[in-house]
Amino acid sequence: MAAVNFQTLSSEEKNKFFDSFDTVLTDCDGVLWMEMNPLHHSAEVMNHFQDMGKRVFFVTNNSTKTREEFADKCRILNFRISKDNLLCTSNLAAQYLKNLNFKKTVYVIGKSGITKELDEVGIKHIGTGPDNVISPTRNFKFDKDPDVGAVIVGYDEFFSYPKMVKAASYLADPNVLFLGTNTDERFPASDNLVIPGTGSLVRCIETCAERKATVLGKPEPYIGNLIKNRFNINPSRTLMIGDRANTDILLGRRNGFQTLLVLSGVTSMDDLEKWKGSKIEEDQELLPDYYTNTLGDLLTHLKK
Numbered sequence: 001m002a003a004v005n006f007q008t009l010s011s012e013e014k015n016k017f018f019d020s021f022d023t024v025l026t027d028c029d030g031v032l033w034m035e036m037n038p039l040h041h042s043a044e045v046m047n048h049f050q051d052m053g054k055r056v057f058f059v060t061n062n063s064t065k066t067r068e069e070f071a072d073k074c075r076i077l078n079f080r081i082s083k084d085n086l087l088c089t090s091n092l093a094a095q096y097l098k099n100l101n102f103k104k105t106v107y108v109i110g111k112s113g114i115t116k117e118l119d120e121v122g123i124k125h126i127g128t129g130p131d132n133v134i135s136p137t138r139n140f141k142f143d144k145d146p147d148v149g150a151v152i153v154g155y156d157e158f159f160s161y162p163k164m165v166k167a168a169s170y171l172a173d174p175n176v177l178f179l180g181t182n183t184d185e186r187f188p189a190s191d192n193l194v195i196p197g198t199g200s201l202v203r204c205i206e207t208c209a210e211r212k213a214t215v216l217g218k219p220e221p222y223i224g225n226l227i228k229n230r231f232n233i234n235p236s237r238t239l240m241i242g243d244r245a246n247t248d249i250l251l252g253r254r255n256g257f258q259t260l261l262v263l264s265g266v267t268s269m270d271d272l273e274k275w276k277g278s279k280i281e282e283d284q285e286l287l288p289d290y291y292t293n294t295l296g297d298l299l300t301h302l303k304k
C-alpha cells in the first residue's frame with residue numbers, strides 16, 4: 001500500500017483519482033467537524049461531490065445521538081445529507097436487535113442516542129443515567145431484571161463500577177446478547193490530557209464479563225456488510241475518507257474500498273511514517289492509498 005501524499009499528484013493524476021470513484025463514504029468527527037466546529041471547506045467538498053453526481057454517505061462510530069439528530073447537526077453545519085444516507089452506531093445497535101426480532105429488555109451503558117433509537121423500534125431498555133451507589137459494606141447485590149436479554153455498551157460519561165457489576169452479572173447468562181457500539185480507544189485531546197473513548201468501556205466490560213462483545217461500528221464486518229448490502233455499492237469504485245486508521249482506513253481496506261486519510265484528527269504523520277517503516281502486517285493494513293492534511297485541501301482542485 002502506497003500511502004501517497006495527495007498534494008504531490010499531478011493535475012492529471014488528481015483528475016484520474018476523482019474519476020475513479022462514484023461513491024464516497026466519510027467519517028464525521030475529525031474529517032467534517034470537531035464536535036460542533038465544522039472543519040474548513042469540508043462541507044463544500046462533500047456538497048461538491050454530490051454536485052458531481054457521486055453518492056455520499058456519512059458513517060460515524062458515535063452512539064451519543066440518533067440518526068435524526070446527526071442529520072440535524074449536518075444541516076446546521078451546511079452539509080447536504082438525509083438521514084437515510086447516514087450511519088451511526090446508536091441506530092446500528094437498535095437495527096441489529098430489531099432484525100433479530102428481539103422482544104426482551106436491553107441493559108444500556110450509553111446515552112440517549114441509543115435509548116431513543118431503541119424507543120423508535122419499540123425495544124424496552126433500562127440502565128442509562130448515573131448509577132454510582134456503592135454500599136459501605138461493598139454489597140453490590142441488586143434486583144436483576146429477569147427480562148434483560150441484551151447488554152449494549154456505548155459511550156457513557158456516567159460509566160461506573162456499579163454499571164460494571166450489573167452488565168457483567170447480566171452477561172453471566174450466555175443467552176444474553178452482548179453488543180458494543182465501537183472500539184475507538186480515545187478522543188483527540190491536547191498533549192497532557194487523555195479522554196477515554198467507548199473502546200475503553202467495551203474492553204472493560206469484556207474483561208469482567210469474560211466474554212467478547214459483538215462490535216457493530218467501523219472497522220467490523222457488521223457495518224461493512226451493511227454498507228455493501230444496503231447501499232448496493234461497487235467497492236472498487238468507492239472512496240472511504242477518515243482520520244482514524246484503525247477504524248476508517250481498516251474498514252476501507254477490509255472491504256476493498258479506496259482510502260483517503262486526513263491528518264486533521266486522530267492519526268498523525270508520525271503514525272504513518274512508523275507504519276510505513278514497519279514489517280508488521282497489522283501496521284501495513286493501516287496505511288491508506290492517499291493522505292492529505294484536511295478534506296478542504298481537495299477543494300482547489302475540485303473547483304478547477
Ligand code: PLP
Pocket residue numbers: 027028029030035059060061062063064155182184198
Ligand atoms: N464516539 C463518540 C462518543 C464520539 O464523541 C466520537 C467523536 O466525537 C466518536 C465516537 C467518533 O466518531 P467518528 O466515527 O465520527 O469519528
Ligand code: CA
Pocket residue numbers: 027028029030031242243244265
Ligand atoms: Ca473520526
